Amino acid sequence: MKKFLTALCLFALVSGIAVTAVACTDTQENGHSHVYGDWTVETESTLFEDGKEYRVCTAEDCPDADKGREERALEADGKTNALFDYFTYTATTCQKGDEGIVLNKNTGNNSGGATYFSKDASVKNYAWDGAETTLSFTLDLSVFTQENDFTAFVLAFNQESDASYVFVDEIRIGIIKTADGFLFNELTGIDHANVQNTIAAVKGEGAKSFTGNTPKVSFTFAYDAETKTLSYTLSVAGQSIENTKTPSADIVGLRSLWNAQLNKDGVELYDLVKD
Ligand SMILES: [Zn+2]
Numbered sequence: 001m002k003k004f005l006t007a008l009c010l011f012a013l014v015s016g017i018a019v020t021a022v023a024c025t026d027t028q029e030n031g032h033s034h035v036y037g038d039w040t041v042e043t044e045s046t047l048f049e050d051g052k053e054y055r056v057c058t059a060e061d062c063p064d065a066d067k068g069r070e071e072r073a074l075e076a077d078g079k080t081n082a083l084f085d086y087f088t089y090t091a092t093t094c095q096k097g098d099e100g101i102v103l104n105k106n107t108g109n110n111s112g113g114a115t116y117f118s119k120d121a122s123v124k125n126y127a128w129d130g131a132e133t134t135l136s137f138t139l140d141l142s143v144f145t146q147e148n149d150f151t152a153f154v155l156a157f158n159q160e161s162d163a164s165y166v167f168v169d170e171i172r173i174g175i176i177k178t179a180d181g182f183l184f185n186e187l188t189g190i191d192h193a194n195v196q197n198t199i200a201a202v203k204g205e206g207a208k209s210f211t212g213n214t215p216k217v218s219f220t221f222a223y224d225a226e227t228k229t230l231s232y233t234l235s236v237a238g239q240s241i242e243n244t245k246t247p248s249a250d251i252v253g254l255r256s257l258w259n260a261q262l263n264k265d266g267v268e269l270y271d272l273v274k275d
Helices: 002-014 081-086 195-203
Strands: 039-041 052-054 070-074 088-091 094-096 101-103 112-115 133-139 150-161 165-177 179-186 209-210 216-223 229-236 237-245 252-260 267-275
Touching: 039 070, 081 088, 081 094, 081 101, 081 267, 101 112, 150 195, 150 216, 165 195, 165 216, 165 229, 165 237, 165 252, 179 195, 179 229, 179 237, 209 237, 252 267
Parallel strands: none
Antiparallel strands: 039 052, 052 070, 088 112, 094 101, 101 267, 112 252, 133 216, 133 267, 150 165, 150 252, 165 179, 179 209, 216 229, 229 237
């Protein structure tokens, strides 16, 4: 086509036809070069869903009906450090990291960063129909350099009560540094008044070891309203612990993901994804 355009331009010149409307460049088949403006957001990305943005040609004489429209995806906020804006925290500082949120030391009651899966922390429910779902994230544990450096994450679920959403149950993962790697385990309880007890529980029966200080952590869960059973798999660095529990009321949604305990500053959480 390029050859044809060139030939057409030459023909126009030699035959004396006005060529002002035909810029003889080879940028487009019609000889027009698009002049792009700024990208415009068409669909905002959300925590788990990609958004979309577009740009179009700003030339007044652009001959293309779609103005040479170009589109590109905006990464879901959970995959960028916009994740920080979905977290809330009290009694603990957190910072926006290069890739996600930097969690700092929290060993007191109700401290530590948490996300309600929304930028609006007053909306404490993320609708969920009980179908098997996986929430995963990556942790940078490179600040865990000493034995018993420790953190715990809690995924909480809601019931509906008097037309509002309230906590009904939760599942928990504890991760601890050992002499030659890490251990993780399900935590059946968190004793905020005694971190040593919690540390002992992570190291106890059922503990699994892993190495590498950027593990992928995931909660896979499904709720069967017929049997009133929450089935779940806790995975860290490719190893899993499976279990079930029977909440005291039907689960209707996710409540929060909470960094319930951390005894060292500077663990970064990033790539929060829902599958
Ligand atoms: Zn154009």
